[in-house]
Amino acid sequence: MTEREAQKKPRVAILISGTGSNMLAIIEACKSSALDAEIALVVSDNPNAPGLAKARDAGIETVSAVYERGVPREKNERLIAETIKNKKIDWIVLAGFMKILSADFVKQFPGRIVNIHPSMLPAFPGAHAIRDALEAQADCAGVTIHIVDEFVDHGPILAQEEVPIQPGDTEESLAERVHAVEHRLYPKTLQQLFHEDI
Ligand code: GAR
Numbered sequence: 001m002t003e004r005e006a007q008k009k010p011r012v013a014i015l016i017s018g019t020g021s022n023m024l025a026i027i028e029a030c031k032s033s034a035l036d037a038e039i040a041l042v043v044s045d046n047p048n049a050p051g052l053a054k055a056r057d058a059g060i061e062t063v064s065a066v067y068e069r070g071v072p073r074e075k076n077e078r079l080i081a082e083t084i085k086n087k088k089i090d091w092i093v094l095a096g097f098m099k100i101l102s103a104d105f106v107k108q109f110p111g112r113i114v115n116i117h118p119s120m121l122p123a124f125p126g127a128h129a130i131r132d133a134l135e136a137q138a139d140c141a142g143v144t145i146h147i148v149d150e151f152v153d154h155g156p157i158l159a160q161e162e163v164p165i166q167p168g169d170t171e172e173s174l175a176e177r178v179h180a181v182e183h184r185l186y187p188k189t190l191q192q193l194f195h196e197d198i
Pocket of ligand 1: 016017018019020021022023051095096097098116117118126127128129153178179182
């Protein structure tokens with residue numbers, strides 16, 4: 001590898017479905033050089049995701065990849081996979097992307113997809129982890145950042161942090177504290193991962 005190649009910033013695609021607050025935290029970390037990476041693309045399965053407009057405001061190219069009902073997952077993922085390959089993306093970062101990726105998709109990018117999940121995995125996988133932790137009267141919610149394998153909310157764990165549940169917590173109050181941890185931990189962990197410190 002030449003010195004120039006070694007200095008090249010990793011090219012990242014962020015996949016979102018909604019608000020995009022983790023996406024924004026990652027974009028901000030790139031701006032401040034806390035994260036040495038280029039966010040080259042933001043993809044959403046939801047064309048109305050508020051995060052898409054925020055990405056465009058930040059000058060980042062966006063793609064909507066709307067999933068058609070009754071169509072195999074692999075077919076719905078084709079536009080995402082092709083765009084990621086065309087744009088020569090190094091890392092795929094899931095930030096509130098609420099579609100399950102097929103094993104076929106994951107195999108195309110082995111060890112190159114990262115996810116954040118609002119629980120101490122393997123506790124409370126799925127789409128409503130914070131609500132599930134409250135309903136189970138657990139002691140804590142949490143944040144897990146992991147490499148994505150072919151199973152849901154599963155794969156080698158890169159970082160985890162507990163978020164204690166306090167008396168009187170609602171889904172909103174707990175989610176706010178979980179998000180605060182996510183916004184700090186995701187950019188930091190990505191920096192370590194991309195630059196081989198973990
Ligand atoms: C985050 O809390 C993330 O951990 C969660 O969705 C939220 C997205 O928020 N992801 C999952 O539950 C994945 N199973 P954001 O759009 O504001 O970043």
